[in-house]
Amino acid sequence: MGMAVVTAPRKVVVLGSTGSIGVSTLDLFAQSGAAVEILALTAGRNVERLAQQALLWRPQVAVIEDERLLPQLRGLLDGSGIRAAAGAAAVAEAAAMGADWVMSAIVGAAGLAPTLAAARTGAVIALANKESLVCAGPALLRIAQEAGGSVIPVDSEHSAIFQVLQPACAHRVARLILTASGGPFRTWTKAAMAGATPEQAVAHPNWSMGAKISVDSATMMNKGLEMIEASYLFGTPERQIDVVVHPQSVIHSLVEYSDGSTLAQLGPPDMRSPIACAFAWPDRLPWPATPLNLAAYGQLTFEEPDLDRFPAIAIAREALRLGGGAPAAMNAANEVAVAAFLDRQIGFLDIAGAVATTLERMNGLGEMARGGGDALDDAMMIDVSARRIAVEVVSHIQRSH
Numbered sequence: 558m559g560m561a562v563v564t565a566p567r568k569v570v571v572l573g574s575t576g577s578i579g580v581s582t583l584d585l586f587a588q589s590g591a592a593v594e595i596l597a598l599t600a601g602r603n604v605e606r607l608a609q610q611a612l613l614w615r616p617q618v619a620v621i622e623d624e625r626l627l628p629q630l631r632g633l634l635d636g637s638g639i640r641a642a643a644g645a646a647a648v649a650e651a652a653a654m655g656a657d658w659v660m661s662a663i664v665g666a667a668g669l670a671p672t673l674a675a676a677r678t679g680a681v682i683a684l685a686n687k688e689s690l691v692c693a694g695p696a697l698l699r700i701a702q703e704a705g706g707s708v709i710p711v712d713s714e715h716s717a718i719f720q721v722l723q724p725a726c727a728h729r730v731a732r733l734i735l736t737a738s739g740g741p742f743r744t745w746t747k748a749a750m751a752g753a754t755p756e757q758a759v760a761h762p763n764w765s766m767g768a769k770i771s772v773d774s775a776t777m778m779n780k781g782l783e784m785i786e787a788s789y790l791f792g793t794p795e796r797q798i799d800v801v802v803h804p805q806s807v808i809h810s811l812v813e814y815s816d817g818s819t820l821a822q823l824g825p826p827d828m829r830s831p832i833a834c835a836f837a838w839p840d841r842l843p844w845p846a847t848p849l850n851l852a853a854y855g856q857l858t859f860e861e862p863d864l865d866r867f868p869a870i871a872i873a874r875e876a877l878r879l880g881g882g883a884p885a886a887m888n889a890a891n892e893v894a895v896a897a898f899l900d901r902q903i904g905f906l907d908i909a910g911a912v913a914t915t916l917e918r919m920n921g922l923g924e925m926a927r928g929g930g931d932a933l934d935d936a937m938m939i940d941v942s943a944r945r946i947a948v949e950v951v952s953h954i955q956r957s958h
């Protein structure tokens with residue numbers, strides 16, 4: 558009936574465009590033909606891929622966080638009319654260019670400042686960067702709300718919960734049940750895990766992801782971070798958040814209501830699906846997704862997580878229970894420990910050990926109670942002191958090997 562509705566393309570910024578989620582986001586745009594005008598693409602160090610993406614998508618600006626790479630980026634973009642910029646401040650500026658939709662897909666706490674900068678503009682934030690929520694969830698959500706924007710989760714579990722959690726009966730939620738693949742070491746003995754290499758840890762059975770989140774999946778700290786993420790996003794206390802291991806990664810998470818009814822969201826393990834959801838919500842994006850073939854799976858299986866082999870889940874629960882700066886401290890310690898493991902300085906089981914020891918020391922020093930000021934300044938201060946302590950803890954572990 559009547560005229561076709563012609564809408565202007567949505568203005569988009571992709572933070573972390575060269576990573577696994579960033580690449581999936583641009584691929585989804587290409588495949589779905591979504592009407593987007595890309596204002597900015599940003600990356601940490603992958604200057605070649607950034608330039609390649611920029612020449613294809615023609616943003617106003619391409620930003621590389623590592624300033625030493627600016628001359629190279631300039632060279633690669635020479636004559637294109639695309640502005641090249643560098644540094645953390647330039648990444649945050651790109652985030653605040655006034656986009657309608659910002660994909661937050663930088664890895665680690667480095668994503669916090671740009672995500673906040675985007676939140677202050679009132680943009681819709683598609684949030685993959687779970688670490689920013691873990692570090693400063695309540696502040697980030699408040700700032701987004703005050704600016705008239707919103708935060709839509711991209712993490713597959715949170716996207717699942719977001720899709721099945723009916724706002725009208727949010728107060729009748731009994732439990733959020735996060736599914737976990739169990740990672741590459743699900744069936745390994747503890748002795749075998751002790752000798753696991755970075756190559757083995759990043760080889761995830763179902764998902765192809767960046768190195769850091771792949772190691773987090775292997776330790777199951779990823780699920781720990783996700784429990785904290787879920788608690789902030791959905792206002793659910795720690796005791797009402799459970800984890801179940803589901804190796805096929807088809808059920809992305811579940812919401813159990815007080816009347817015994819449990820709702821789940823399913824789909825093939827493909828991050829483009831939750832990205833599409835975050836882009837089109839409350840509509841659905843038409844794109845040639847692979848349909849879910851349940852008969853081909855035959856069966857879906859479930860297990861309890863093994864807290865002895867995967868202590869990170871219990872560490873994260875404790876941090877969430879402690880509240881305040883504990884999640885930010887845990888996240889910072891984990892980033893340091895994962896980097897040390899990837900650098901072969903410590904063993905696989907030392908990652909959770911280093912995080913636990915760092916949290917104990919922080920607590921002992923009363924560092925976690927620090928605060929009372931700006932929530933963000935507090936989170937940043939805790940991040941810095943936890944990193945300092947974690948570096949000491951890691952080098953102590955290294956010396957004792």
Ligand code: NAD
Nearest residue numbers: 573575576577578600601622663664667685686687766767
């Ligand atoms: P990745 O390592 O593949 O990509 C990270 C991106 O951030 C890259 O573009 C990199 O250049 C950029 N970057 C790195 N350090 C930076 C810095 N200091 N400043 C600015 N930019 C920097 O990681 P990924 O797998 O795409 O994950 C990104 C985020 O999404 C993480 O927070 C992760 O936990 C989350 N996530 C990822 C997946 C997945 O399937 N990959 C699923 C759920 C959530």
Ligand code: MG
Nearest residue numbers: 712713714783
């Ligand atoms: Mg996830």
